[in-house]
Structure formats: C-alpha cells, structure tokens
Amino acid sequence: MTVAVIQFGGSNCDRDSVRALSHLGIDAERVWYEDGLPADATGVMLPGGFSYGDYLRAGVMAARTPIIEAVREAAADGVPVLGVCNGAQIGCEAGLTPGAFTINESARFQCERVHVRVENADTPWTRAYDEGDVLALPIAHGEGRFEANDETYDRLVSEDRVLLRYCDAQGQVTDDANPNGSRGNVAGVLGDRETVAVMMPHPERATLPDLDGTDGAGLLRGFEAALAEAEA
Template sequence: MTVSVIQFGGSNCDRDAVRALDAVGVAAERVWHEDGLPDDPSGIVLPGGFSYGDYLRAGAMAGRAPIVEAVRDAAREGVPVLGVCNGAQVGCEAGLTPGAFTTNASARFQCEHVHLRVENAETPWTCAFEAGEVISLPIAHGEGRFEINEEELATLDDEDRILFRYCDEDGNVTPAANPNGSTDAVAGLCSENEDVAVLMPHPERATLPELGGTDGRGVLRAFAE
C-alpha cells in the first residue's frame, strides 16, 4: 500500500512530501493528476505549490480537476487525505473541509517558522502530540488566511475539528502570533470523520533536524497509524 502524492501543474512540494513520508517509514509516490488516482491508495497528499498558477484564486482550478472527484470518493471510504498549503486551498475548494483560504492580512507572501498550539490530540493527525503542546512548522504562502463564517466556526469548535491554532512560543493565541490574520487563528482543521486534514503550515518541511526541526513527523505519521 502506498500514499499517492497528487501532482498538478504548478505543484512544487510533491517531491518534498514523498521524501518526508519516506523519512517516517511510509511508502509514497507522485501521481500526475491526469493519470487518475491509483486503485486502493493507502493515503493521499495534496501538496503545496501554485497549482494552475493560482489563477482565479489559489486552489480553485485544481479543486475542480477530475482526479479530485476520485479523491473525494476515497475520503468517503475512509482513505486518509492531507492537504498542505496549496493542497489545503484545494481541499477547501473541493468541499473536503469547510472554509476557505484567502490573501494574507499583510497582503504579502510570508515565509517563516511559526508556532502552533495543538487543539485536539485525539485525531490521527495529532495523536503524536499532547493537547496544548506547542510545535513549530514553517509557512510559505500569500493566500493563507483562513476564513469561515461564525456558524461553521462554532460547529468546528463544538466538534473539536480544529487541529492547530497559531500561537506564540508559550502557547498564547494572540493577534501578534497570527501570521496571516486567519479567523480565530485557525491553522489546520479536519473533516467530520477526521479522515481529511488541511493545514497551511508545512509538516513535510519539518522532518529533518538539520533543516530546523522534526515536529512535522508527528503529522505525517498519521498515514502509518
């Protein structure tokens, strides 16, 4: 069984995702979107990048690509799906999770390490951590501000579907620690059945100590659970 990392035109983190999954003992392969989803994937990654050049809006065109319907069907059958950065935008555009990602409050591309507070440690994506634990992952996005209406946000809160919030190094959720202006500082969330997770920070870029940390391994290990 192998995790399929979907490559669209403009994807640029697909190789990183394969390497990072290999580092945690998970077999993975890149799949060109026009070739369709392989039979019985053990997991699916929608990687970061600039699918279709982010024309219209980030993730909008990839979110309507034919392969995404197969991804949606696989998620309904319990196949774990992780969308990272542009993949998170694709996931929201495809309706795999609620909300949307839009232009950063700064109106600038931001590339830096941020702190995240683990909000729910009972999901496959977060069970490697403790609730309230602070981890560090890098971001690299221009349209990473998570937007959602109050009713849907309340549902996410009530159902414990918010995985991570931006915070400072002590775990305080403050406006200053929110790098892009995301609603309620949401950095990652999951679907109702927890099989799909989308997050703006990059776990695949935080798996090697020499590159700044290994906190991303805890997220990626969900595919091995």
C-alpha cells in the same frame, strides 16, 4: 501503505513530501493528476505549491480536476487525506473541509517559521502529541488566511474540528502570533471525518533532521495512524 502525492501543474512540494514520508518509512509516490488516483492508494496527500499559478484564486482550478472526485470518494471510504498549504486551499475548494483560505491580512507572501498549538490530540494527525503541545513549523503562502462564517466556525469549534492554532512560543494564542489574520488563529481543520485534514503550515519541511527541526513528523505519521485505526 502507499500514499499518493498528487502533482498538479505548478505543484512544488510533491518531491519534498515524498522524501519526508519515505524518511518516516511510509511508502509514497508522486501521481500526475491526469493519470488518476491509483486503485491501491491507501492515503492521499495534496501538496503545496502554486497549482495553475493560483489563477482565479488559490486551489480553485485544481479542485475541479477529475482526480479530485476520486479523492472525495476515497475520503468517504475512510482513506486518509491530508492537504498542505496549496493542498489545503484545494481541499477547502473541493469541499473536503469547511471554510476557505484567502489573501493574507498583510496582502504579502508570508515565508517564516511559526508556532502552532495542538487543539485536538485525539485524531490520527495529532496522536503523536498532547493537547496544548506547541510545534515550530514553516509557512510559505500568500493566501493562507482561514475564513468561515459564524455558523461554520462555531460548528468547527463545538465539534472539536480545529486541529491547530497559531500561537507564540509559550502556546498563547494572540493576534501578534497570527501570521496571516486567520479567524481564531486557525492553522488547520478537520473534515467531516477525522481522517481528512488540511493545514497551512508545512509538516514535510519539518520532518528531516538536517532541515532544522522535526516537529512535523508526527503530523505525517497520521497516515499510518489512520490506516491502523481503519484496520483495527
């Protein structure tokens, strides 16, 4: 499989993402957004960074580039799509997943290692874990607070589409463990299809053994799991 890691002006995690995926044996290539989505792409990753300097609001300008329409079509066809950090903001702005990511409750940029709890282990992105597993992952964002209206949030919960929640090291979901004020401590959600996911923590920064932890590797292996499921 080949994962297209889409690079926008201001992206800064595209190389990290390609390296992390390659380390896992997953073929990946950077794709400049103006060049369009390659026809042979069997996965799409929207990486972190500050596309277009986060002007207007994070992710909104990138979400309106022509390549995103191709990403929507690919997602509708079952191609796995993962948005991380700024990619998560782009994914929500593009309607790939519900809700929105907005300014942290602290109104400060948060850059630290946090814990998240796996809420649904029956998805390609979390199949490497068990429900309730606690992962240590880095975050680096100023607009990472997940928000959704009551109807949207209740639907996400009832349909088991909350992927990850911020928690403490023991797996307790508490206000103190919530780094940005996200509603319900939500750190990642699924789209209408389980092959589409967005998350604020950076799994690519917790995949290489020499970078202090590999808890994110299983999340990136979701590309392989989704493709294998589609071909079964």
